[in-house]
Amino acid sequence: MSQIPWRRFIAIGDSLTEGVGDPTPVGLRGWADRLADGLKLLEPELIYANLARRGLTTREVIDTQLARAIELKPDLTMATVGMNDLIRPTFDESVYETDLDELVGALSATGATVMMGTYGDITKVLRVSARVKISLEERMLRANEVIRLVAARHEAPMVEARGMPDSSDARSYSVDRLHPGPRGHLLIARAYADLLSGIAGTKIELPDPDEGRVGAGKFTQARWIARQVTPGQIARYVVRSRLG
Numbered sequence: 001m002s003q004i005p006w007r008r009f010i011a012i013g014d015s016l017t018e019g020v021g022d023p024t025p026v027g028l029r030g031w032a033d034r035l036a037d038g039l040k041l042l043e044p045e046l047i048y049a050n051l052a053r054r055g056l057t058t059r060e061v062i063d064t065q066l067a068r069a070i071e072l073k074p075d076l077t078m079a080t081v082g083m084n085d086l087i088r089p090t091f092d093e094s095v096y097e098t099d100l101d102e103l104v105g106a107l108s109a110t111g112a113t114v115m116m117g118t119y120g121d122i123t124k125v126l127r128v129s130a131r132v133k134i135s136l137e138e139r140m141l142r143a144n145e146v147i148r149l150v151a152a153r154h155e156a157p158m159v160e161a162r163g164m165p166d167s168s169d170a171r172s173y174s175v176d177r178l179h180p181g182p183r184g185h186l187l188i189a190r191a192y193a194d195l196l197s198g199i200a201g202t203k204i205e206l207p208d209p210d211e212g213r214v215g216a217g218k219f220t221q222a223r224w225i226a227r228q229v230t231p232g233q234i235a236r237y238v239v240r241s242r243l244g
Contacts, residue, residue, distance in 0.1 A: 003042040004200045006113065009035075010074035012065040013081045015054035021174030022185040031180070032078075034189035038206045039076075039196075047072075057084045058099040066103060070110055076196075078115035079104045079156070082147070086139040097146045101153065108154045113199065115192055116151045117159035118144040125170045126178065157199060159191045183209045 011017050011032040019030020036048040049072060051065045058081045069077060081103070085096050107114045119140045123133040144162055151158040166172050172184035180188060186209045193204040 002045075003202045004039060004196070004204070006039065006076040006196075006200075007043065007045065008047045008072065008074050009039060009049075009076040010069045010072045011036075011048075011050040011052055011078060012061055012069050013052040013078070014056045014061065014084055015052075015179060016083065016188075017050065017052035017078070017080060018054050019050075019052075019185065020054055021179030022182045029182075029185065031185040031188035031192070034186055034206060035192050035204075038189070038193050038204045041205060042202060055084060056081070057088070058082055058096060058103060060084075062099060062103050062106075066106055070106065074107075074110065074112045076113050076115075077107050078117075078192075079107060079150075080115070080117050082143050083119070086143045087136070091139055093142045093146050096143060097150065100146060100150045104150050104154045104156055108156065113196075114154065114156045115159070115195065116147055116156045117188075117191070118147050118162045120161040120164055120166075122173070122178070125173050157195050159188075159195055161188075161191070164191075 009032075015021075017030065017032050019028030019033060022029045022031075030050075032050050032052070033048075036046065040046045040048075051069060053064070056064065061081050079100065082096060082100065085091055085099075104114055104116070121137070121140070123137045123140075126133065126136070128136075148158070150156070166184075166187050172180055172187055174181040174184070186207065190206045190209070193206050197204045
């Protein structure tokens with residue numbers, strides 16, 4: 001008999017959920033994959049699919065992933081999206097709220113458990129100017145308020161990353177300082193595992209991020225990032241942020 005109530009975990013979203021920053025020799029891993037590993041220890045027949053793709057706004061996730069996710073009949077999914085919304089110069093929290101509400105509402109209507117989470121303070125480790133940090137921090141605070149509001153509206157279980165000590169620990173980030181590294185992805189997976197453990201009444205076990213090697217080292221991360229991100233792309237990110 002299964003020890004958890006979930007049989008079909010379908011992940012959607014952007015680069016965070018795709019696993020950017022957590023490379024392996026055979027592809028990206030990431031927090032959703034790591035969480036699925038923990039769930040499979042309690043439900044070996046768990047069906048898991050990760051539809052997330054980098055660079056997408058919440059609206060683009062709706063347009064390109066939502067229908068397919070619903071088709072796969074999830075009983076566990078999530079709506080942890082928004083970073084690509086808030087780094088754009090046109091960020092409007094009312095539009096973000098409308099889009100996020102649509103996404104969470106559609107997923108909740110399937111009867112699935114829809115996990116959500118706020119953003120930690122990445123500005124403490126991001127290598128950009130003070131002006132950019134101030135702008136990005138202000139946007140993240142506004143986005144977090146939207147996330148909390150939508151989660152409460154749909155009674156979606158939520159991880160509150162804001163204020164967690166590890167959310168501003170440089171060891172938790174990849175070499176690009178934008179995405180979590182292996183340690184960060186594992187910490188995110190553990191936070192969601194703790195959230196689900198409370199719902200299921202059963203402990204979902206994942207490795208300790210500070211005991212043994214949890215993923216690729218900095219050299220492997222840097223080599224992977226170099227193949228994926230050009231200096232021009234990084235510059236465009238910084239320029240977009242400064243416009244805020």
